[in-house]
Amino acid sequence: MGIPLLEVIDVAKIYPDTLSLLDRVAVDGINIELQTGESMGIIGQSGAGKSTLGRLLLGIEQPTRGMIRIEGKTCNGKTLRIRRELRQKIQIIWQDPVIYLNPYLTAQESVSEALEVSGVHRTIRTKKTAELFEKVYLPLSLMRRKPHELSGGQAQRVAIARALAMEPKILICDEALASLDLPIQQHIIALLMAIRQETGMSLIFISHDITPITRLCDYVAVMAEGKIVEQGVVQKVLSKPSHQITSLLISCEHRIKARQHFL
Amino acid sequence: MKIPEFRWNVLIVSGSFMLAILFMAGLTAKQISPFNPLKVDLSQRLKAPNEEFPFGTDHLGRCVFSRLVHGAKISLSASICATALSMLLGIIAGTLFGLAGPLLTAPLRGITDVALAFPGLLLALMVTGVIGPSIIAIVLGIALAGCAWWTRFIRDQILNAQTKEFVMAGRIVGVSSLRLLLRYLLPQIVPPVLIAASLRAGWGIMAISALSYLGLGVQPPSPEWGVMLQESRLYMDRAPWLMLSPGIAVTLTVLGFNLLAEGLRDAFQLKESGIF
Amino acid sequence: MIPDFVMEACNLRVITGRLNNQIVLIDDLSLFLKPGEILGLTGESGAGKSLTALAMCGLLLPPVRWLKGEINLCGKKIVPENPKAWADLRGKDIFLIFQSPASALNPNLKIGIQIREALVEVNGLSVKEADKMISRLLVGVGLSLSAGSSYPYQLSGGMRQRVLLAIAIGLKPQVVVADEPTSGLDPIHQAAILDLLKTLTKDHGSGLILISHDLRVLSRMADRIGVLHKGRLVEVNPSQDILQFPKHQQTMRLVESYNELSVNGHTFVGSN
Numbered sequence: 001m002g003i004p005l006l007e008v009i010d011v012a013k014i015y016p017d018t019l020s021l022l023d024r025v026a027v028d029g030i031n032i033e034l035q036t037g038e039s040m041g042i043i044g045q046s047g048a049g050k051s052t053l054g055r056l057l058l059g060i061e062q063p064t065r066g067m068i069r070i071e072g073k074t075c076n077g078k079t080l081r082i083r084r085e086l087r088q089k090i091q092i093i094w095q096d097p098v099i100y101l102n103p104y105l106t107a108q109e110s111v112s113e114a115l116e117v118s119g120v121h122r123t124i125r126t127k128k129t130a131e132l133f134e135k136v137y138l139p140l141s142l143m144r145r146k147p148h149e150l151s152g153g154q155a156q157r158v159a160i161a162r163a164l165a166m167e168p169k170i171l172i173c174d175e176a177l178a179s180l181d182l183p184i185q186q187h188i189i190a191l192l193m194a195i196r197q198e199t200g201m202s203l204i205f206i207s208h209d210i211t212p213i214t215r216l217c218d219y220v221a222v223m224a225e226g227k228i229v230e231q232g233v234v235q236k237v238l239s240k241p242s243h244q245i246t247s248l249l250i251s252c253e254h255r256i257k258a259r260q261h262f263l
Numbered sequence: 264m265k266i267p268e269f270r271w272n273v274l275i276v277s278g279s280f281m282l283a284i285l286f287m288a289g290l291t292a293k294q295i296s297p298f299n300p301l302k303v304d305l306s307q308r309l310k311a312p313n314e315e316f317p318f319g320t321d322h323l324g325r326c327v328f329s330r331l332v333h334g335a336k337i338s339l340s341a342s343i344c345a346t347a348l349s350m351l352l353g354i355i356a357g358t359l360f361g362l363a364g365p366l367l368t369a370p371l372r373g374i375t376d377v378a379l380a381f382p383g384l385l386l387a388l389m390v391t392g393v394i395g396p397s398i399i400a401i402v403l404g405i406a407l408a409g410c411a412w413w414t415r416f417i418r419d420q421i422l423n424a425q426t427k428e429f430v431m432a433g434r435i436v437g438v439s440s441l442r443l444l445l446r447y448l449l450p451q452i453v454p455p456v457l458i459a460a461s462l463r464a465g466w467g468i469m470a471i472s473a474l475s476y477l478g479l480g481v482q483p484p485s486p487e488w489g490v491m492l493q494e495s496r497l498y499m500d501r502a503p504w505l506m507l508s509p510g511i512a513v514t515l516t517v518l519g520f521n522l523l524a525e526g527l528r529d530a531f532q533l534k535e536s537g538i539f
Numbered sequence: 540m541i542p543d544f545v546m547e548a549c550n551l552r553v554i555t556g557r558l559n560n561q562i563v564l565i566d567d568l569s570l571f572l573k574p575g576e577i578l579g580l581t582g583e584s585g586a587g588k589s590l591t592a593l594a595m596c597g598l599l600l601p602p603v604r605w606l607k608g609e610i611n612l613c614g615k616k617i618v619p620e621n622p623k624a625w626a627d628l629r630g631k632d633i634f635l636i637f638q639s640p641a642s643a644l645n646p647n648l649k650i651g652i653q654i655r656e657a658l659v660e661v662n663g664l665s666v667k668e669a670d671k672m673i674s675r676l677l678v679g680v681g682l683s684l685s686a687g688s689s690y691p692y693q694l695s696g697g698m699r700q701r702v703l704l705a706i707a708i709g710l711k712p713q714v715v716v717a718d719e720p721t722s723g724l725d726p727i728h729q730a731a732i733l734d735l736l737k738t739l740t741k742d743h744g745s746g747l748i749l750i751s752h753d754l755r756v757l758s759r760m761a762d763r764i765g766v767l768h769k770g771r772l773v774e775v776n777p778s779q780d781i782l783q784f785p786k787h788q789q790t791m792r793l794v795e796s797y798n799e800l801s802v803n804g805h806t807f808v809g810s811n
Contacts, residue, residue: 045725047695058435087437100432104450113446117437152584166436178723181583181752183796208725211800252730256721257755259801 003072005169005202006057008032011066012226013052026052028226030066034219036169039196039203041213041234043249044223050206053223054172057204058092071169088118091163095175097155101147107133107158108143114165132161136191153184160191164199172204177212189215210253214238222246274526278461281519285512289336296329300486309502319504321494327508330486334509337487338516341402342467348406350460353413358444360414361421371418378411384470391479401480405470409463416459417452424451454531458524465520472513488513544611545713545746546572546595546633551608553587553594553770564590564603565770572714572746577737579761579778580750581793586767588750589638592718595748596635597625613713630661634712638719640699644691650702651687657706676705680735697728704735708743715739716748721756733760754797758782766790 013027027049034040042050055061057068059075068075070089094100101110112129120128133140136157147155156176163171173192177185189212195201196216205216213220214234221231222245229243241247288295297315307324310316318327360371387404394400424430430447438447474480475489483490488509495505528534553565565587572578582588593599595610597617610617613632617624629635637643645653651673658669674684680701691699700720707715717736721729737760740747751757757764758778765775768789774781785791 045727046697046723060431060435087435092435094428094432096428099428102429102433102447104446113438113442114436117439162436182754182800183583183792186796186799189800210726249726252726255730256726256733256759257753257801258759259755259798 002036004033004069005036005038005071006032006034007067007069008057009067009069011053011056011063011068013049013056013061014064025226027056027063030228032221032228032231034170034202034204037200037202038219039205039217041205041207041210041217041220042223043208043210043213043220044245045249046208048223049226050208050223051174052226054092054174054204054206057170057172058090059086088166089168090170090172091166091168092172092174093156093159093163093176095178097152097159098147098150101155101158101162103147106144106146107138107150110147110158111161111165114162118166120165128165129161132164135164135195136161137187151184152180153187156180156184156188157191160188160195164195167199168201170202170204172206174206175208176205177207177209185212192216208249209257210238210250211257222249270530270532272526272529274522275530276526278519278522278524278526281515282523285335285516285519286339288332289339292332292336296326296332298326298329300325300330300333301484302326309498309505311502312504318508319502321491321502321505322498325486327491327505330491331488331508331512333486334488334491335512335516337398337481337485338468338471338513341398341471341481342405342464345402345405345467345471346409346460346464348402349409349413349463350456352406352410353417354456356410356414357417358421358448360418361425362440362444375411375415375418379415381411383408383412384473387470387474388479391474396479396482398481398485401471401474404474405467408470409467413459413463417456420452420455421448424448427451454527454533458527458531458533461520461524461527465517465524468513468516468520472509543573544571545574545613546748547611548595549609549611551591551594551610552606553590553599553603554606555603557602563770565594568608568770568772570765570772570775572748574713574746575740575744576763577740577747577749577761578775579757579764580748580767581752581754581757581764582767582789584752587770588752588767589718590770591767592635592716592748592750595714595716596629596633597622598635630657630710630712632712633714633716634707634710636700636703636707636715636717636720638722640696640703641691643703644699646691649688649690650694654687654702654706654709658709661710672709676709679708680705681731695728697724697732700724700728700732701735704732704739708735708739711743712745714746714748716750718750719752720749721751729756736760754782754793755801758797758801766793 008030011027011030012025015024015026017024030053032040042053044050056063059079062077062079070086073086075086105113108129111132112125115125115128130140133143138154138157138161142150142154147158150158177188180188192203193216196203203216205213207213217234219231220234220237221228222237222243223229224245230237230241230246237246238250241250302325304324307320309322310320312319316326316328318331321327360367363371386408387401390404390407391400425448430443433443433447471480472489472492475487476493478493481487481490483494491509492506495502498505549569551565551568552563554561554563556562568591570578580588580591590603594605599605605619605622607619612628615624615628654673654676655666655669658664658672659666664672673687677684677686682698682701682705686694686698686702694702720736721732724732733756736747736749739745749757749760761778763775764778764781765772766781766787766789767773768787773787774790781790782794782797785794
């Protein structure tokens with residue numbers, strides 16, 4: 001096996017609190033290793049540090065301690081401004097696509113802007129944009145719409161197309177389904193599955209909904225209070241949880257969302 | 264983020280209607296004024312408003328109406344030039360300060376704070392004092408006086424604009440700095456800048472009249488509103504229309520700008536934003 | 540005598556826009572609610588779910604307004620011509636739990652004081668009686684007693700939602716309308732909030748209108764489910780029928796995704 005796609009070694013993020021002098025530990029001692037093409041789900045209660053971990057991976061924030069490497073390249077100290085090369089490798093989609101898309105740009109401009117950044121020549125950008133729209137099953141008639149003229153599901157597809165324009169190796173999905181209707185969630189999951197199959201892209205799927213993780217991910221990590229308390233192959237962790245937080249999450253999920261069997 | 268839909272309202276319509284009339288009057292001053300505003304006719308001194316002189320005549324027998332419409336041209340153009348100039352300087356400086364990292368924040372805030380503590384009118388006075396009283400001097404003086412305010416204002420707007428989620432998303436994709444500024448940040452600050460410009464233009468009208476009244480701006484015999492007010496001082500009891508006409512003109516213009524600003528604030532739905 | 544229905548709505552129509560450009564947001568919506576019953580309302584985003592919740596509590600904000608129909612709340616009739624009637628009923632007979640509990644709590648007042656205020660004003664308890672009840676209510680919803688002396692911003696979203704439930708349980712309204720009460724919460728909080736809502740209906744006999752885009756949640760909670768589509772209630776049936784024999788096309792779509800996305804009993808061996 002070659003260089004792992006993503007290595008997270010003992011990463012911690014501590015926010016100093018000058019008022020109470022008690023530092024807030026958001027993420028603590030995280031270790032993750034992911035090979036090319038493998039996907040990982042991250043579950044946990046709210047406040048467990050899932051989203052902070054995502055922000056650290058993207059370089060929006062810098063870890064207080066530890067090391068993040070993507071394809072062997074160290075990310076430490078590389079802020080958003082200077083990580084040109086790394087940006088191409090890791091992208092993200094969020095819970096609320098409408099507020100993360102530029103309201104002054106049309107869907108087409110948003111996608112073609114990302115193509116421009118990744119160095120696609122002007123002459124083929126329009127064609128490429130159309131291809132990306134097709135890939136995420138967006139009708140071309142929506143190209144000229146602005147984000148607030150799109151539905152939640154459509155906007156999320158634009159966000160995915162924009163991320164795909166960068167041809168990333170890793171796509172972080174931070175609660176990417178949480179604000180969507182159930183049928184739309186199902187479509188987005190199918191879309192992400194298809195993209196994974198086609199491009200071999202890795203997903204890091206942050207969610208407190210366990211069901212999509214069983215569909216999309218190979219591994220799952222359970223976070224609690226900033227630490228990963230359990231990680232392993234999805235089926236194994238979910239069927240034989242060893243940490244009490246995991247069993248609690250699963251049983252609650254089960255209680256809310258298990259299919260009703262009528263007699 | 265949703266861009267609020269622009270909603271027309273009564274305030275915008277009435278404000279811009281008032282300003283439109285004043286602008287038209289100023290632009291067509293030559294055509295609509297019955298007399299040359301500088302023509303002295305001592306036989307027609309201090310005539311009350313009548314058919315020949317709709318707003319009466321002043322102590323030198325000049326037509327007040329003609330002077331008023333010519334004054335509109337001077338006041339409006341000077342105020343708008345001054346506002347545009349200080350806005351432009353403010354946008355450039357404010358944007359630079361807003362984009363500069365936290366290192367520069369403290370010294371820059373110090374500079375703008377000191378400049379803001381200086382009364383704007385006093386600064387304008389100093390400029391006219393240095394280069395001598397003239398229309399150019401007051402335009403420059405008022406523009407300079409507004410610079411600190413504009414810089415601070417634009418900087419705050421740019422800082423606020425940068426906190427938006429989609430701006431961060433743009434950074435993650437790696438959009439170039441120029442594009443980030445032009446397509447992500449500046450469009451956000453257009454509505455507050457328009458409102459501020461309208462308010463500041465109103466303030467400019469008052470400042471120009473005040474400086475001219477003090478004899479530091481436009482010089483007699485130019486038909487400027489502040490000059491007219493100054494000249495009417497001595498004849499207040501005998502010819503009150505001399506003072507009333509420029510006074511009302513200044514009031515209406517400032518009111519027009521303020522109504523427009525108020526209307527724009529409602530139209531862009533910025534009332535709850537706490538900026539104004 | 541126990542009334543058959545705690546709430547009945549007939550032919551509601553809610554519109555927005557000016558006279559010459561009216562847009563109908565909710566049309567011809569009729570439903571009823573029995574004591575102790577949970578009625579689930581679902582539909583796509585934009586189908587009018589939240590508007591229905593607001594209309595039921597008389598909380599529509601202009602330019603959106605209630606044009607036609609009548610609501611019968613615990614034997615009191617309310618018509619669009621007399622919207623002031625709501626003021627006496629809100630809190631006492633009908634209680635709304637919002638999607639974002641932050642906006643329903645006063646940020647400047649401690650939690651305990653807010654609960655006390657509600658109990659004193661609506662239930663007419665003395666301050667002493669109310670204070671006694673507060674600790675019981677807080678414990679009942681799984682909060683520690685110290686929560687009473689904290690401000691809303693010091694609590695997490697799930698905890699704030701519990702506070703609202705504590706108020707609801709204290710006021711014992713006849714009808715509770717809960718609009719996406721668990722959205723954005725993690726499964727552990729979600730399960731707890733849903734359990735509390737269930738307790739509220741089963742123990743106090745309140746009727747609950749539970750609005751959620753998540754059919755999985757409704758299938759576990761509701762006795763009957765109504766499906767909204769473009770402002771109309773296209774189907775209302777017992778939950779079992781909705782899930783097994785959906786009639787309307789929109790319902791079928793929802794049920795299909797429900798089947799796809801539900802936790803399959805076999806995947807999670809050892810849970811439960």
